[in-house]
Amino acid sequence: MNYFCPDLINHSTLVNDKLRNKFYKDAIDKSVKDKVVLDVGSGTGLLSFYALAAGAKFVYAVEIDPQRAAITQVLLQANFDKSRFRVLNIDFWDRDHQNKFEYKIDVFLSETISAAIFCQGAILSWYAFKEIASDEFISIPDTFSIDVYEWHGERLFNENNTSMRGQTGISEVVEENTLDPRIEKTLRAFDKHYRNINYSAARWENPEDLPEPDKIYENALVVNVNDKILSPNFSLNFDETSTRTLGHICKMSFGDQTTYFKDWLCDSKYVAIFNVKDCSSVRFAFKNHPYHPSDNCESAMGFATNEYQPWTVVTDK
C-alpha cells in the first residue's frame, strides 16, 4: 500500500485544533465506556482514537475519502486490538450501507460541520444515523445553534471589505507538539509535509477580534438531534429599519458543554457576515447543500464570501 497522502495536510488544522478537540475528548471521555460508537467522517481517525482510548466497546469509523480511511485504519491498528473497531470507507448517506453495522449504535460521533454550520451535512448524518441507533442513543454534539451579532450600519465587512475572504488563518508553523505522539507518528508516516500548528500563532484573523456588537440575539437558531428539521431557517425582527451588519456566531453543544466555532483554529472559525439594508425583519434560510468531497465543496466550506454563501437572506422592508 502506498502510504503517502499529500491530502492529509488539509487536516492539519483539525488535528491541531485544541479547543475543537477538547470539546470532543471531554464529551467522549464521559460517554463512551463500554458503548458502541459510530464516528462519521473519521478523517485521520482522531475521534475514533479518543473513543477507543476511553474504553468504547466497539467503534465504527466511517470515512468517504479512501486516503483518510487508510490513515484511520493504520492509527487504530497501531494502538488498539482490531476486534474493537472497524474502518469503513463508504459514503455514510448511502442507505445501501446501513447493513454494514451489525451492532446498534449507542454513541453517534461526528464533526461534519463548517463555518456555515450545516454545510458538510451534519443534519443528513443525524437522519441516516437514527436508522441504526439503539433506543438510548446519544449524539456528540447533540445541538447546533447560532447567536447573531448586530452592528449598526455597514461599517463592518461591507461589500468592499475583503479582509475576511479566502483567509486560512495560518500564519506561522512552530515545532511545539500539541498532539498525542502516537497520533502524530501515524500522521507523519503518511504525509512528510504534516505540520504541527501552534494554536495561538494562527489567531491573527480570528473573529474574536471583531469589535463589540451593538446587540446580540442569543440562540436565534437552535437545532437539536431530536428535531425533524432538514433545512434550518430563522427570522429576526427589528424595532426600526436602519441598515445593519449581522454576523452568525455558530456553536455546538453536548449537554451543558458548549464550544464556539469562532474560538477554534480550523476554517470553521470564520464568522459569516451579512449586510441588510433598511429592513424591519430578516429571514435566514439554509440551502440544504449536500456536501460531498467530490463536488469540489471542500474549498468552499461556507465562509462569508461572495463566491459561496449557503444562507439565503430574505428581508422585509
Ligand SMILES: C[S@@+](CC[C@H](N)C(=O)[O-])C[C@H]1O[C@@H](n2cnc3c(N)ncnc32)[C@H](O)[C@@H]1O
Ligand atoms: C471536518 S472532517 C472531521 C475529521 C475528524 N473526525 C476530526 O474530527 O478530525 C469531516 C470528514 O468527514 C468526511 N465525510 C464527509 N461526508 C461524508 C460522508 N457522507 N460519509 C463519510 N465521510 C464523510 C470528510 O471526508 C472528512 O474527512
